[in-house]
Structures are given as structure tokens and as C-alpha cells.
Amino acid sequence: MPGNNLTLPETGPAEVQPVQPNLWEILKVWLKIGVQSFGGGSSTNLLIRNEFIYKRGWLSEEEHLRFWVLCQLVPGINLIALTILIGKKLGGAAGIALSLAGMLLPSAGITTLLAVGFSVIQGWSPIQAMLKGLTPATAGISLVVAVQFANPLFRRAKKEGPIPVAISFFIIGGGAFAVTFFKLPVVSIFIGGAIIGGLAFGSGFLNRPKKNIS
Amino acid sequence: MGPLEIFLTFLKASLFSTGGLGSLPSLHQDLTTNNIATDQDFGQAIAISQVSPGPTGLWVVALGYLTYGFLGAVLALVAVTIPPFLVLALSAGYSRIEHRPLVQGIIRGVSLAVVGLLLVVVWSVLSGPAIGWRGVAIALGAFALAYAARVNIVIVLALAALSGFILYS
Numbered sequence: 001m002p003g004n005n006l007t008l009p010e011t012g013p014a015e016v017q018p019v020q021p022n023l024w025e026i027l028k029v030w031l032k033i034g035v036q037s038f039g040g041g042s043s044t045n046l047l048i049r050n051e052f053i054y055k056r057g058w059l060s061e062e063e064h065l066r067f068w069v070l071c072q073l074v075p076g077i078n079l080i081a082l083t084i085l086i087g088k089k090l091g092g093a094a095g096i097a098l099s100l101a102g103m104l105l106p107s108a109g110i111t112t113l114l115a116v117g118f119s120v121i122q123g124w125s126p127i128q129a130m131l132k133g134l135t136p137a138t139a140g141i142s143l144v145v146a147v148q149f150a151n152p153l154f155r156r157a158k159k160e161g162p163i164p165v166a167i168s169f170f171i172i173g174g175g176a177f178a179v180t181f182f183k184l185p186v187v188s189i190f191i192g193g194a195i196i197g198g199l200a201f202g203s204g205f206l207n208r209p210k211k212n213i214s
Numbered sequence: 215m216g217p218l219e220i221f222l223t224f225l226k227a228s229l230f231s232t233g234g235l236g237s238l239p240s241l242h243q244d245l246t247t248n249n250i251a252t253d254q255d256f257g258q259a260i261a262i263s264q265v266s267p268g269p270t271g272l273w274v275v276a277l278g279y280l281t282y283g284f285l286g287a288v289l290a291l292v293a294v295t296i297p298p299f300l301v302l303a304l305s306a307g308y309s310r311i312e313h314r315p316l317v318q319g320i321i322r323g324v325s326l327a328v329v330g331l332l333l334v335v336v337w338s339v340l341s342g343p344a345i346g347w348r349g350v351a352i353a354l355g356a357f358a359l360a361y362a363a364r365v366n367i368v369i370v371l372a373l374a375a376l377s378g379f380i381l382y383s
Contacts, residue, residue, distance in 0.1 A: 112284065118261070140352070144360045146329050180334055201318070201322045
């Protein structure tokens with residue numbers, strides 16, 4: 001299966017051998033993620049990393065990041081696309097079906113049950129106070145995911161030298177700055193990142209041998 | 215609106231949007247102009263998604279229930295599950311060209327942009343009007359527990375909710 005091959009060999013330590021877990025195990029892990037994934041996309045991504053990368057070694061850090069990048073390029077809910085890609089890698093079509101079932105059925109069921117009862121509890125001040133605590137926690141969790149995504153990219157850049165490190169900082173900082181202060185649409189940040197990344201890392205510009213002046 | 219129209223409305227919204235709340239404008243326009251849903255339904259559905267597990271995008275399941283009962287919830291869930299399958303076609307195309315240096319460079323650039331956008335999320339939450347020092351403290355605590363101490367995410371969120379209860383009530 002092509003998806004089992006790692007595409008960024010220079011990052012080294014995070015590489016894993018392809019593993020084919022059985023379908024029951026796949027369903028079990030996704031059910032666990034499905035019922036625990038409170039707090040939105042970042043929390044769920046963190047759970048996915050913990051279960052699939054760190055605990056079981058079924059996925060590498062690079063694969064997860066590459067999958068997540070591909071998920072940004074398709075319509076709909078990114079986490080569902082990510083579930084589909086991981087499910088396919090681990091178990092083909094059956095893996096996709098079981099991964100989606102495990103991820104979505106518990107959370108959609110709980111969401112529906114909450115919709116049934118929410119009008120009763122939404123006005124309670126303890127619930128309001130707890131929600132106020134959960135909102136900033138999602139910022140902390142998003143930061144964890146940002147750092148974990150950035151780690152393999154900077155490990156690779158460090159090996160290549162100071163200019164790739166500087167370019168990496170520029171893409172991250174420039175994108176964040178442009179969205180925050182100039183309200184540029186997210187898609188323009190992806191396009192900008194793709195152009196700079198393609199030119200700087202993919203065109204051979206940085207690796208061009210220097211002329212020998214003697 | 216019949217079940218098929220409800221399904222197609224949710225499918226269209228998901229097909230022409232990205233991310234969790236990207237489908238909001240399309241659904242708002244289609245469902246409020248037909249008096250199928252109210253602004254209150256939208257607010258409630260989004261609030262429910264904040265306290266329930268799963269992707270934030272599942273707020274449409276709550277909206278489906280609030281506007282069309284249990285059948286609406288099922289139709290909404292099926293509708294939002296279909297468009298992300300396009301990622302399989304994208305992935306298949308990508309696997310044919312992934313070893314080209316230019317493609318790797320582009321993916322690397324987009325990966326860095328993703329990191330930048332995650333930082334935007336952090337900033338936009340922490341710069342909100344109702345956050346203050348208590349919110350920043352909760353965010354830093356959540357980061358420290360989840361990153362440095364590798365504490366289970368459910369425990370981190372439970373502690374955040376408890377902190378909210380203590381600090382804000």
C-alpha cells in the first residue's frame with residue numbers, strides 16, 4: 001500500500017515499520033478516541049497522536065502531519081478526512097468503515113443526547129462557569145499540537161542549516177501574522193506556504209553547490 | 215422541506231466548506247430563510263458541540279436534531295461524512311508524485327502554514343474579551359499538563375472545567 005511508505009526520510013527517528021493491526025483493535029482504539037475527544041479538533045488530534053503514534057507505533061509523526069495537510073485540502077470536516085486516511089492505512093476499506101464508526105457514532109450519539117437535554121441545563125450557572133474554563137484550555141491544547149507538528153519540521157531544518165530554520169520560522173510567523181492582523185483568508189496562507197516551501201525546499205535552491213572561487 | 219431536501223442542504227453546506235464551522239453561513243441562509251431553523255437553534259447547536267466529544271463540525275448533528283428530530287441528526291451525520299472521502303482521491307494522486315522534491319517542498323511549506331494557523335487559534339482564544347488572567351492561567355496549565363506531563367487529555371479538560379467552576383462561579 002503506497003500510504004505505508006514514509007515520504008520524509010530525512011527526519012529519521014520518527015520512522016515506524018508498517019504495522020497491520022486487526023480490525024477489532026482498530027475499532028477499539030477509535031471508540032476510545034470517539035468517547036474521549038472533548039474539546040474539538042486539537043484535543044482529538046492529540047488523542048490520535050497518543051494512541052496511534054506514541055502508544056502503538058501504528059503511525060509516524062510525519063505520516064500524521066502529512067495526512068493532516070492533505071485533510072486541509074478537501075471540503076468538510078478535517079477530522080473525518082483524517083479518520084478516513086488513518087483507517088485506510090491501517091485496514092483498507094474495512095478499516096475506514098470501522099474507524100468512522102468508532103470515531104463518529106459515540107460522539108454523534110452523545111451530541112444528539114445533549115441536544116435533547118441541553119435546553120434544560122444551558123442556563124445553569126455552574127455549566128456556564130465550566131464552559132468558561134474549557135475555552136482557554138482548548139488554546140493550551142492547540143499549542144501542544146502546534147509544537148508537536150513543528151518538532152519534526154524543525155528537526156529536519158536544523159540538520160539542513162540556519163537558512164531552512166529561518167524560512168520555517170518565516171512561514172509559521174508570517175502566516176500567523178497575516179491572518180491575525182490583516183485578516184487574510186486561510187486558503188491564502190496555505191497557498192503562500194506552498195509557494196515558499198516549493199521554492200525554498202523543493203527547487204534545489206538551498207542545496208545548489210557553491211561556486212568554487214580560487 | 216422533506217428529508218431528502220434536508221439531507222441535500224446539509225450535504226451542500228459540507229461540500230462547499232472546510233473546517234468545523236465552515237458550513238455555518240450556507241446552513242444559516244438555507245434553513246432560516248425557509249423557517250426550518252432559528253438563530254437560537256444555531257447558537258444552541260454550536261454550544262452543544264463545545265461540550266460534546268468529537269469534531270466541532272458535529273454541531274450540525276445537534277442542528278439536525280433541533281430542526282428535524284432524530285432523523286435530522288442521522289441525515290446531518292451522513293451528509294457531513296461524505297465530502298471528506300475526497301481525501302482518498304487526493305491521497306492517491308499525491309502518492310504518485312510524493313517523491314518529487316518540489317512536491318515535498320510544497321507539502322513542507324503547507325505543514326509549516328498549518329503550525330502558524332494553530333498559533334492563530336491560540337492567539338484568537340487568548341485575546342478574547344472574556345479571557346483575562348484566569349483564562350491565560352488555565353491555558354498555560356492545560357499546555358503544561360498535556361505537553362510536559364503527558365497527562366490524559368480528558369483529565370486535562372476535566373481539570374479545566376473544574377478550574378472554570380472554581381474561578382468563574
